[in-house]
Amino acid sequence: xxxxxxEAILARASGRTPVSPGDLVQARVDxxxxxxxxxxxxxxxxxxxxxxxxxxRDRVVLVCDHFAPAxxxxxxxxxxxxxxxxxxxxxxxxxxxxxxxxxxxxALLPEEGLILPGTLVVGxxxxxITYGAFGAFGCGFGSSDVAAAMALGEVWLRxxxxxxxxxxxxxxxxxxxxxxxxxxxxxxxxxxxxxxxLEFAGPVIEGLSVEGRLTLCNMAVEAGxxxxxxxxxxxxxxxxASRSSASVEPVFGDSEARYLRTVDIQVDDLExxxxxxPSPDRVVPVSRVAGLHIDAVIIGSCTNGRIEDLRxxxxxxxxxxxxxxxxxxxxxxxQRIYLQAxxxxxxxxxxxxxxxxxxxxxxxxxxxxxxxxxxxxxxxSTTNRNFIGRMGDPQSxxxxxxxxxxxxxxxxxxxxxxxxxx
Amino acid sequence: xxxxxxxxxxxxxxxDTDQILHGRYLSVTDPQELAIHCCExxxxxxRERVEPGDILLAGENLGCGxxxxxxxxxLRALGISCIVAKSFARIFxxxxxxxxxxxxxxPAAVAEAEDGDRFRVVLQEGKVxxxxxxxxxxxxxxxxxxxxxxxxxxxxxxxxxxLAESGSPQRR
Numbered sequence: 001x002x003x004x005x006x007e008a009i010l011a012r013a014s015g016r017t018p019v020s021p022g023d024l025v026q027a028r029v030d031x032x033x034x035x036x037x038x039x040x041x042x043x044x045x046x047x048x049x050x051x052x053x054x055x056x057r058d059r060v061v062l063v064c065d066h067f068a069p070a071x072x073x074x075x076x077x078x079x080x081x082x083x084x085x086x087x088x089x090x091x092x093x094x095x096x097x098x099x100x101x102x103x104x105x106x107a108l109l110p111e112e113g114l115i116l117p118g119t120l121v122v123g124x125x126x127x128x129i130t131y132g133a134f135g136a137f138g139c140g141f142g143s144s145d146v147a148a149a150m151a152l153g154e155v156w157l158r159x160x161x162x163x164x165x166x167x168x169x170x171x172x173x174x175x176x177x178x179x180x181x182x183x184x185x186x187x188x189x190x191x192x193x194x195x196x197x198l199e200f201a202g203p204v205i206e207g208l209s210v211e212g213r214l215t216l217c218n219m220a221v222e223a224g225x226x227x228x229x230x231x232x233x234x235x236x237x238x239x240x241a242s243r244s245s246a247s248v249e250p251v252f253g254d255s256e257a258r259y260l261r262t263v264d265i266q267v268d269d270l271e272x273x274x275x276x277x278p279s280p281d282r283v284v285p286v287s288r289v290a291g292l293h294i295d296a297v298i299i300g301s302c303t304n305g306r307i308e309d310l311r312x313x314x315x316x317x318x319x320x321x322x323x324x325x326x327x328x329x330x331x332x333x334x335q336r337i338y339l340q341a342x343x344x345x346x347x348x349x350x351x352x353x354x355x356x357x358x359x360x361x362x363x364x365x366x367x368x369x370x371x372x373x374x375x376x377x378x379x380x381s382t383t384n385r386n387f388i389g390r391m392g393d394p395q396s397x398x399x400x401x402x403x404x405x406x407x408x409x410x411x412x413x414x415x416x417x418x419x420x421x422x
Numbered sequence: 423x424x425x426x427x428x429x430x431x432x433x434x435x436x437x438d439t440d441q442i443l444h445g446r447y448l449s450v451t452d453p454q455e456l457a458i459h460c461c462e463x464x465x466x467x468x469r470e471r472v473e474p475g476d477i478l479l480a481g482e483n484l485g486c487g488x489x490x491x492x493x494x495x496x497l498r499a500l501g502i503s504c505i506v507a508k509s510f511a512r513i514f515x516x517x518x519x520x521x522x523x524x525x526x527x528x529p530a531a532v533a534e535a536e537d538g539d540r541f542r543v544v545l546q547e548g549k550v551x552x553x554x555x556x557x558x559x560x561x562x563x564x565x566x567x568x569x570x571x572x573x574x575x576x577x578x579x580x581x582x583x584x585l586a587e588s589g590s591p592q593r594r
Contacts, residue, residue: 024567037448041491044451049581067449074449126489126513142491142517144577151581156567190436191483195512224483226512279436366488367445387440387487394463 002256004162006197021161030119038124045147055153063105068097071369103334103360106130106302113244117232118251133213135232161260167204169268177212178402182273186283194224222280275400296379297410300331304382316407317353323413328355424545428475435481442493453499460496485514522576526561
């Protein structure tokens with residue numbers, strides 16, 4: 001019987017073949033991940049479960065990225081807890097901002113060669129879904145589930161049905177993976193893929209870079225999806241070749257796989273998109289709201305904080321200046337990306353344009369620190385959520401867009417299309 | 423037999439985890455402290471009005487957004503003893519069960535309720551009764567395996583029993 005990519009990965013992880021949508025499976029976990037917001041609760045639960053040792057010290061990854069560097073004493077205590085647990089358990093993969101090649105978890109793990117096609121990645125963070133870009137079943141869970149996974153090396157899952165999205169046509173200039181996923185969210189809505197696997201396919205997707213695919217899959221969760229997958233190809237294998245010495249054993253779907261439904265998406269007429277507050281699925285072309293005044297721009301996050309994103313922003317900012325009434329904060333997602341941005345002259349472009357360049361951190365994305373909004377303020381951000389109060393005051397607004405749109409808007413002080421600035 | 427009795431507090435569709443517990447409080451792990459900030463921007467009245475046994479009734483896609491367990495912890499510490507929604511976001515649903523907070527899908531019960539209605543929930547039977555409106559509803563059953571986690575009082579207890587019986591697995 002044919003299985004989709006998602007089903008095939010769970011079949012392998014659970015040792016059951018075939019599996020069908022609706023099946024409850026007990027699956028072996030290849031990687032467990034948590035951050036400084038979710039891991040402290042998981043560590044407490046781990047201890048209360050009576051667990052003494054994690055199931056595999058090479059497969060439990062701790063990343064301090066949310067409240068890192070610590071903006072409060074309380075946050076510093078959480079980071080200390082993380083450090084102590086990592087030491088006690090002799091974890092191979094512990095990362096903390098300010099301590100080596102660290103950064104935002106979902107930008108860091110692919111970079112570190114830790115995400116392999118065909119594997120099951122259980123993360124205490126909803127954007128664990130990002131790893132579907134590598135054909136890995138990356139799935140978000142709460143701290144208790146992650147504690148159990150650390151102790152047992154297993155997790156139960158209900159096999160999701162798959163909706164296939166096929167993208168065809170020619171992408172126009174300045175339309176990026178971010179615009180593709182925003183458009184898709186607008187069409188599916190925030191409830192359109194609840195409990196489902198989304199499979200992104202078609203020549204347009206094959207044409208995306210690895211980083212573009214990471215951006216795309218990152219926001220699949222905003223449609224309610226359990227996992228967002230791209231079939232791995234030579235681009236992914238080449239990316240991994242220089243970053244991981246592990247043997248890659250990818251899993252693929254069958255040609256006879258059955259899908260819940262298939263949606264065709266034509267991209268020829270697609271313009272740059274923006275998600276209006278207060279939901280990631282309130283998506284319109286940027287042209288619909290162009291001219292709206294803004295106070296802040298954030299470029300970064302696990303959605304759009306990678307080197308290609310920074311290059312895109314730099315194209316708009318080079319030789320120009322951030323508008324006087326705007327504060328722009330640019331956040332390379334990892335130390336490596338920051339270093340590369342420095343070497344390519346991008347950091348200089350940003351600084352000369354008057355933007356602030358921050359340490360790698362999740363910071364403002366979730367309303368934590370490093371540039372929040374007060375009542376009445378409006379930001380254009382390359383992050384992934386814009387719920388009420390997401391970046392600060394409940395009476396602030398966040399418009400989600402691509403790095404190019406964010407940078408163009410920073411220059412004009414209003415929501416702006418990239419081609420208007422060049 | 424578990425019977426939950428209390429008043430219902432209503433929330434709309436797409437109540438996201440940022441609304442339930444804002445990101446600025448995510449360094450806090452103490453449930454009592456989290457309860458103070460539960461839904462503080464949209465329903466600041468809940469802090470004064472919720473009593474143990476009370477029920478949260480919500481629309482579609484409850485708990486969408488982040489995986490933060492802090493959201494469920496804050497509701498539970500506030501006194502919410504059961505959640506009934508038209509539909510749930512998947513991580514939030516799992517978190518409720520894992521933290522021993524019964525979560526039932528029952529669109530009809532939510533559609534016909536008003537703030538303050540007195541409810542009785544008979545958990546094992548999936549019966550949701552609006553005593554004020556004198557209406558009775560059947561919730562979608564919680565899968566047997568999840569019901570066992572709930573019956574154990576949550577995933578921590580469930581796994582603790584598991585580990586006590588079988589011992590920790592070998593390291594790979």
